[in-house]
Amino acid sequence: MSVRNRKDTRNFFLFSGISIFGFLAFYVYPIFRTIFLSFTNTSIMDPLHDFVGWKNFKRAILYDDVFHLALKNTFKYAIFVAALKLALALLAAMLLNNKIRGIGIFRAIFFLPFIIPTFAVSYVFRFFFHPANGLVNQMLKKVGVEGIGWYADSKTAMITLVISSLWGFGVPMLIFLAALQQVPKELYEVANLDGATRWQQFRVITFPAISAVFLFNVILSTVDSLKSFDLAFLMGHGEGYPANSTLLYSVYLFNQAFRNPWSLGYASALALIFFVVLLVLTAINFGLGRLYVKNEN
Amino acid sequence: MIKSKKWLAGSVAFALIALLQTPLANAAIPHVSVVMPNQWKDAFEPKIKAFNGSHTNVNIDVIWGGAQDQLIAANKSPDIINTGDLFVAAQKNLLVDLTPYIAKDKTINVKDFYPALLNAVKFQGRQLALPYRFNVGLLYYNKTLFDAGKVAYPTAKWTQKDFIAAGQKLTTKSGTTPTSWGVGSTFGWWGEWLIHVRQAGGEWLSDGAVALDSPQAIAGLTFFRDKVTKYKMSPGAKDDALGGFSGGKTAMEYGGHTGNWPSYNGVSTLKWDIQVLPKGLKSSKGAELALEAWGVSAKSANIAAAYAAVAYITSADFLTTQWTALRLPVTRISVAKAALAVPKASRPSPQNLEALFGGITTGTTLPRTIPFIKVTQEVVQPLVDKMIEGTLTPTETGNQATAAANKALSILQ
Numbered sequence: 001m002s003v004r005n006r007k008d009t010r011n012f013f014l015f016s017g018i019s020i021f022g023f024l025a026f027y028v029y030p031i032f033r034t035i036f037l038s039f040t041n042t043s044i045m046d047p048l049h050d051f052v053g054w055k056n057f058k059r060a061i062l063y064d065d066v067f068h069l070a071l072k073n074t075f076k077y078a079i080f081v082a083a084l085k086l087a088l089a090l091l092a093a094m095l096l097n098n099k100i101r102g103i104g105i106f107r108a109i110f111f112l113p114f115i116i117p118t119f120a121v122s123y124v125f126r127f128f129f130h131p132a133n134g135l136v137n138q139m140l141k142k143v144g145v146e147g148i149g150w151y152a153d154s155k156t157a158m159i160t161l162v163i164s165s166l167w168g169f170g171v172p173m174l175i176f177l178a179a180l181q182q183v184p185k186e187l188y189e190v191a192n193l194d195g196a197t198r199w200q201q202f203r204v205i206t207f208p209a210i211s212a213v214f215l216f217n218v219i220l221s222t223v224d225s226l227k228s229f230d231l232a233f234l235m236g237h238g239e240g241y242p243a244n245s246t247l248l249y250s251v252y253l254f255n256q257a258f259r260n261p262w263s264l265g266y267a268s269a270l271a272l273i274f275f276v277v278l279l280v281l282t283a284i285n286f287g288l289g290r291l292y293v294k295n296e297n
Numbered sequence: 298m299i300k301s302k303k304w305l306a307g308s309v310a311f312a313l314i315a316l317l318q319t320p321l322a323n324a325a326i327p328h329v330s331v332v333m334p335n336q337w338k339d340a341f342e343p344k345i346k347a348f349n350g351s352h353t354n355v356n357i358d359v360i361w362g363g364a365q366d367q368l369i370a371a372n373k374s375p376d377i378i379n380t381g382d383l384f385v386a387a388q389k390n391l392l393v394d395l396t397p398y399i400a401k402d403k404t405i406n407v408k409d410f411y412p413a414l415l416n417a418v419k420f421q422g423r424q425l426a427l428p429y430r431f432n433v434g435l436l437y438y439n440k441t442l443f444d445a446g447k448v449a450y451p452t453a454k455w456t457q458k459d460f461i462a463a464g465q466k467l468t469t470k471s472g473t474t475p476t477s478w479g480v481g482s483t484f485g486w487w488g489e490w491l492i493h494v495r496q497a498g499g500e501w502l503s504d505g506a507v508a509l510d511s512p513q514a515i516a517g518l519t520f521f522r523d524k525v526t527k528y529k530m531s532p533g534a535k536d537d538a539l540g541g542f543s544g545g546k547t548a549m550e551y552g553g554h555t556g557n558w559p560s561y562n563g564v565s566t567l568k569w570d571i572q573v574l575p576k577g578l579k580s581s582k583g584a585e586l587a588l589e590a591w592g593v594s595a596k597s598a599n600i601a602a603a604y605a606a607v608a609y610i611t612s613a614d615f616l617t618t619q620w621t622a623l624r625l626p627v628t629r630i631s632v633a634k635a636a637l638a639v640p641k642a643s644r645p646s647p648q649n650l651e652a653l654f655g656g657i658t659t660g661t662t663l664p665r666t667i668p669f670i671k672v673t674q675e676v677v678q679p680l681v682d683k684m685i686e687g688t689l690t691p692t693e694t695g696n697q698a699t700a701a702a703n704k705a706l707s708i709l710q
């Protein structure tokens with residue numbers, strides 16, 4: 001090895017060592033540890049544990065009704081949140097793509113909710129949706145409409161959670177905005193000359209041009225909504241209140257690991273099942289993406 | 298030569314004295330750690346400091362405001378563990394059996410603990426912890442609202458009829474908007490409905506199986522619902538609870554929790570007291586008795602020292618401070634007697650301490666041998682929520698809860 005090569009190798013390990021260490025310690029080790037734990041009956045509060053084989057996986061897949069409900073709730077939640085968030089983000093990005101006065105302020109306003117802590121957001125929405133004296137039901141009352149139970153009713157709690165989750169569409173909006181700004185303006189000028197409607201322009205020019213970014217946002221939003229935790233935890237009192245109606249997968253998993261009887265082994269099995277679910281859904285998203293993503297070339 | 302020898306001897310002696318003052322010398326004293334909430338710091342820190350200053354066999358290091366569960370999960374368990382009657386089953390291998398240490402200890406006076414509380418943290422014949430505070434279900438009432446409504450304060454002889462009559466009289470409305478509730482509602486956990494079930498003669502667990510489908514249990518669930526729907530004296534899940542008992546617009550709270558006393562006493566306008574629960578459908582017994590206790594971690598490097606520290610923080614002296622400074626209900630008979638010796642009129646809220654300490658003998662602990670919290674919160678409680686919404690009848694709730702809970706137990710055991 002030449003002196004130059006040795007120097008390069010040394011520099012490589014010097015500069016990438018920290019991140020490689022971080023990757024191994026905070027990603028690789030936890031993954032292997034989770035796999036190991038999932039085959040044991042480990043509890044945080046019990047120093048003794050045994051290997052239980054596939055028992056945790058069997059229990060989750062075949063017998064645990066609450067887990068099945070949490071899974072169903074999560075899919076329902078993810079479908080609505082991901083779809084609505086994408087629609088809102090795209091709509092907002094298209095509006096903000098116009099050249100109007102003070103557009104920077106509007107962009108900041110739309111992005112601002114993203115940086116507000118979920119804790120504060122949950123309190124604001126609880127105030128909005130309080131069944132007895134919340135802002136929304138008071139306004140409905142003023143126009144002669146009977147208010148609903150919102151988060152206090154198991155029939156409407158999930159809808160309330162979905163609406164509250166739409167708050168933070170700032171990131172996909174920014175990504176859409178960046179993609180929209182890359183679309184050549186000449187295409188729209190030509191389309192206008194040809195008399196194309198707004199919808200036709202969107203269908204034929206805008207969407208194909210941003211389809212790759214759309215797929216990226218679909219995957220990002222789907223994964224993000226599937227692993228949602230904080231808002232559901234706060235609004236459902238950490239237990240999917242009322243009647244398990246807002247019990248999401250992540251909240252259930254957390255409760256298994258960090259609440260009595262602190263079943264870390266079982267929670268690890270749930271985490272791995274979740275990983276497989278995410279993998280399958282991402283693969284489906286990629287498959288569907290082939291139907292609408294247009295190659296730039 | 299002699300002079301220099303003297304000088305040398307003096308220097309050595311000085312060095313030895315200095316060494317004794319250093320942390321190295323203190324390191325010989327075993328240090329044991331314990332997590333305590335920040336709210337206790339002002340009350341307990343001087344006591345702990347004094348203890349550390351006068352003991353050479355153990356020093357207590359308090360991690361104020363620490364997170365015990367996270368420390369245990371990170372394999373950095375404190376030497377002393379805060380546990381309770383509902384936790385000892387899951388922590389049976391984490392906690393040291395204190396029985397041999399108690400047997401050797403001539404100063405502990407274990408008979409001074411209320412037997413029911415001591416037994417609640419004994420698991421499979423092993424004394425896994427020593428109790429320091431407890432909660433028992435009681436009737437909490439707002440004196441101001443009772444006076445304003447010209448209703449006599451609750452007595453130990455109250456029946457369910459008296460309770461309903463007072464609750465309805467103290468529920469007031471302005472048009473359709475409630476301005477005060479006769480009785481609060483406890484949603485989201487078993488704190489209230491299980492008392493009604495037990496007072497109606499039912500039980501959560503009977504002969505190792507969940508028995509919420511018994512006629513008695515269903516009667517108890519029915520009363521829990523009827524408070525809202527039939528007697529209209531308690532808020533439903535969608536109603537404005539008016540800030541609950543501490544909001545000052547709720548006349549009574551059924552069951553309650555002694556852990557809420559600091560927040561009640563934090564409201565200067567709230568004049569309140571406690572009474573034993575009214576007689577339910579069948580019995581006046583059935584109040585939940587729960588407790589917290591200090592145990593020793595099996596992972597501690599200084600188990601004997603940790604025991605000595607546990608003995609101190611559950612001693613009559615320490616519990617006296619716990620009671621006088623923090624009003625956390627104490628577990629030793631001698632400290633309770635001293636509290637009861639203060640004339641009723643001179644006591645701060647709550648004044649009826651006879652009801653509190655009397656509740657230890659009439660209260661009932663929760664099942665410890667099964668994952669009670671998990672099954673109740675994940676399986677039973679959602680069905681009770683639906684009953685309150687009106688989606689399920691009490692009979693459907695009892696039947697479905699029993700089937701689902703027994704299924705969950707069969708999987709978990």
